[in-house]
Amino acid sequence: MIVRQLADELDLTVFAMDDPDRETAGGYCGDLLSWVMGRAVAGGAWLTIMSNVNVAAVAALADVACVILTEGVQPDPALLDKARLQGVNLLGTAMPTYACAGKLHGLIG
Amino acid sequence: MNGDDRIHLSYQVEGGDLTRAGEASSGVKQTLRKLGIDPGTIRRVSVCMYEGEINMVIHANGGLAMVDVGLDDITITLTDYGPGIPDIDKAMQAGWSTAADSVRDLGFGAGMGLPNMKKYSDEMKIKSIVGVGTTVTMVVKIPS
């Protein structure tokens, strides 16, 4: 499924979506950046409550298809800028991480 | 790129400033993309380089990152004049970290950086002298 479709299906807030046609499959939940770096799957969705600027670099370098800020977390202004600059798909939801991951699992495995 | 030509990239990494950390790694990623390196190799280099870059920022007051791109491999050399690593075996252990709370609040300092660098590189060497500095060299092979 592509990121734009995923955002529609789960009614996600779009903070930045420079690459809406990126295919996404699988995912990773975590807030410790080195765990994400080491474990996130390329092309997957990354669910986190971290909202600082470093999230953009980690997402880009770990090559995830999109970041989903869960639990209603809003991105810091610097993260928003960086996500736009680096072409990182940055989405959000009021859903708790667990609930969001559950729904994602049904959609993209 | 032809024959034995290798491409050399180098970046000065500023110490302490975590808002700018990752710029060198992002620059390398962009260059590797332009060179047509495969996404899997780019990702491995990115993980190794980013973890090393972050370590220079948070543990060593910055340093120099050099990346050398050949046809068969990419070599990353990170040199700093920070405090050095007293016990490298301990530093390599998953979860071991001396990072400050302020750094942990941002999601760093999980003690997984060096293990990630080891996991995603084909060769890794650490030379460190306490009070002098640290040089980390990593080689990522490009699948043919």
Ligand SMILES: Nc1ncnc2c1ncn2[C@@H]1O[C@H](COP(=O)(O)OP(=O)(O)O)[C@@H](O)[C@H]1O
């Ligand atoms: N370049 C460096 N200079 C000095 N100490 C370092 C350096 N790199 C790593 N270390 C030491 O090794 C420890 C483990 O590093 P790492 O696995 O990257 O975990 P983290 O950075 O999360 O603490 C660090 O907490 C630090 O004490």
Ligand SMILES: [Mg+2]
């Ligand atoms: Mg580290």
